[in-house]
Amino acid sequence: MAPRLLAAGDDPVRPGPSTPLTIDVDGEPVTGIRGQSLAGVILAGGTLALRRTSVxxxxxxxxxxxxxxxxxLVEVxxxxxxxxxxxxxxxxxxxRTQYDPLPEAPEGDHA
Ligand code: FES
Incomplete structure (x- = not known):
């Protein structure tokens, strides 16, 4: 079996140059590259909490x-x-990161 060493520039699966993108996360610009998930871009921008629990x-x-x-979950x-x-x-x-507080109980509802 012959070795299949390729020069890095000749590798057909080698990704091409990355394309930058910018998204807005809660009013702040965050940069990433095309192909990343939203979560990947958001995390790389330093935001770890994407939503808050209702309770x-x-x-x-x-x-x-x-x-x-x-x-x-986020709003996009x-x-x-x-x-x-x-x-x-x-x-x-x-x-936008999400937070949905529980609705208030109706007056007189003690359940
Ligand atoms: S981290 Fe996205 S569904 Fe679990």
Whole structure:
């Protein structure tokens, strides 16, 4: 069997030059590269808490990274409940971290 060493520049699967992008995370510009997930760009920008729990307001971030836990929900371009680990970042995306407090109990409801 012949060795298959290739010069780095001749490797057909070698990725090309990266294309930068910028998204807005809670009003702050965050840069990434095309192909990254929103969660990847947001985490690299230093934001670890993507949403807060309704009951106690506890921070939640990327837990599973495969679309199962829903801990990475954010609002993207006005669309709520987007799993940021499952969506590719696009230049100009506007991302808002989410917090939905529980509604107040009606007056006299002691249940
Ligand atoms: S990190 Fe679990 S669904 Fe995104």
């Amino acid at each position: 106690h307001g506890g921070p939640r971030g990327v837990f599973c990274g495969i679309g199962v836990c829903y801990d990475c 371009n006005g669309q709520r409940d987007v799993r940021s680990c499952q969506r590719r970042a696009a230049d100009g995306d506007v991302v």
